[in-house]
Amino acid sequence: MKTIKFTKIALLAFLTFGLFACSDDDDGGDVITPSNTIADFVAGNPDYSSLGAALEVTGLDATLDGTANFTVFAPNNAAFNSFLSTNGFNSFDEVPEDVLTEILLNHVQEGEIMSNALSTGYIESMATGMASDQPLSLYINTDDGVTINGVSSVTTADVEVDNGIIHAVDAVIGLPDVTTFATADPNFDILVQALTADESFTFVETLMMSEDPAPFTVFAPTNTAFANVLAELELAGLGDVPADLLSSILSYHVVTGANVRAEDLTDQMMVETFETGSFTINLGENVTITDENGRTAKIVATNVQANNGVIHALDTVMLPENDAIEIETNTIADFVAGNEDYSSLLAALEATGLTSTFTGTDIYTVFAPNNAAFTAFLNDNGFNSLDEVPEALLTQVLLNHVQMGEIMSTDLTTGYIPSMAVWGASEEPLSMYINTDDSVMINGVASVTSADIEADNGIIHAVDAVIGLPNITTFATADPNFDILVQALTREESFTYVETLMMSEDPAPFTVFAPTNDAFVALLDELELGALGDIPTETLEATLAYHVVAGANVRSGDLTDDMDVTTLEGGDFTVNLGDNVTITDENERTATVIAADVQATNGVIHALDTVLLPAAE
Secondary structure: OOOOOHHHHHHHHHHHHHHHHOOEOOOOOOEOOOOOOHHHHHHOOHHHHHHHHHHHHHOHHHHOOOOOOEEEEEEOHHHHHHHHHHOOOOOHHHOOHHHHHHHHHOOEEEOOOOHHHOOOEEEEEEEEOOOOOOEEEEEEEOOOOOEEOOOEEEEEEEEEEOOEEEEEEOOOOOOOOHHHHHHHOHHHHHHHHHHOOOOOOOHHHHHOOOOOOOOEEEEEEOHHHHHHHHHHOOOOOHHHOOHHHHHHHHHOOEEEOOOOOHHHOOOOOEEEOOOOOEEEEEOOOOOEEEOOOOOEEEEEEEEEEEOOEEEEEEOOOOOOOOOOOOOOOOOHHHHHHOOHHHHHHHHHHHHHOOOOOOOOOOOEEEEEEOHHHHHHHHHHOOOOOHHHOOHHHHHHHHHOOEEEOOOOHHHOOOEEEEOOOOOOOOOOOOEEEEEOOOOOEEOOOEEEEEEEEEEOOEEEEEEOOOOOOOOHHHHHHHOHHHHHHHHHHOOOOOOOHHHHHOOOOOOOOEEEEEEOHHHHHHHHHHOOOOOHHHOOHHHHHHHHHOOEEEOOOOOHHHOOOOEEEEOOOOOEEEEEOOOOOEEEOOOOOEEEEEEEEEEEOOEEEEEEOOOOOOOOO
């Protein structure tokens, strides 16, 4: 039995006293008290004598006689007589005072709420129940008048008094249990049908209990969720689900012995359900649940608080692991497993444990290399088989083929996107350079041979090469905006820039400020030279070294205003932050960063619109 909440009553009494004591007018005159309060309305209407008696027994009459504003759904005498009779009481004297207090507070809202401000959905009352210290919910249905919790209808609305609004109702709004909201909310109509589908089911009786195994946390699928799962299981209706299977499914949505509200959920939380199994909570932009079949349900409404538990609404029916459940899927993993030409990719996914990632309902876009692509990758990197590739490395190589979400080939444009791989110089995702000038090419090494293969959990684009983890030179050679830079880096046989910028050890990592083709053309005009070959070797070598910082992966977020940067051969330039990031070289010339954070395994590239020039010796 719940103990009396003296603190709540005391607080209300204190607030009432404070409001009376502090409501002097501006001239310091007498205290202005309401002349027609909610309590006055109740006391002055014989049809509400039962409500008046209940307020006096609980001491709440003083609260509703003050200056604080409330909205009250007021039951008449007939409503109270029905409530007492239904619950086996002969009079108010037999109702425990703490219970009666909470029942009355379950009719009260803070502030003034006119009937036209009410809409279908859940609001909080001022009552609390046995399962939680949080307010109990009220389900308001405005489809035909105003009905509360499916049991009480407003008969007269918007009775205005000095300290609030009264809506007369035709039934007492008792403290709700979990089944109250299931039956009151039409979004759960099919759930209610399922709970009562078989004579042997005791779900309703159980979910009305206020003792062990209560409290309950119920993850309640909506009507749409049930319609979808019937289609998924290729069943015509709820009646086609065997009773033992339906019982198992329903139990899988109930947690006993805990009132778990949304704020109590944690990422990767494993939840044990009522007599069935377990599922996993995933936190992100939405709270989702992964069931034992790898399917995902999204929580679409939270914290519907009842006296004996809490409800969270789901957009998908969760399915426990059960031999009777046959789910035909066409996931990315299914596609790979069902195509002999992707057996190497399948073996790589299994070796790294990524198969389960592409079996679930999270959505991905995968650039999928075939067997010939894997054979070439292994040969080029000196491996005889996938078994020789370190698992951590192979994992990141595979993730370098993956994007979150569905990306059709028509959505791809020339430019940089992040992959899901992380390796080497930074904890940030590695970049991918997409070139759509002639079909779709990735990092200058892999072309899409078959696009837009749709799976249940994403999109597959077949590619003709493995997209290896990129170094700095990968993007320099893949991106045609850096063609002249590549020509400059390789102009002289003595230049070792390419070999250096491919290194993964000291002096790596590198931060490269890479001038575009337009930047080099502008430099030649500035120097009044006809071609790249006209730049003296020593000048070109010093200029190229001036664009490279060794021993640091400096991303745009690491840059600060007036930051002095020392380059590969000892020269310095200054970073300036403003509307754009600019760099001032040793000749007081300014270059603007026009693309930032192209991330490679051994460093990062920022593109410049102007070639920097070191001080002449």
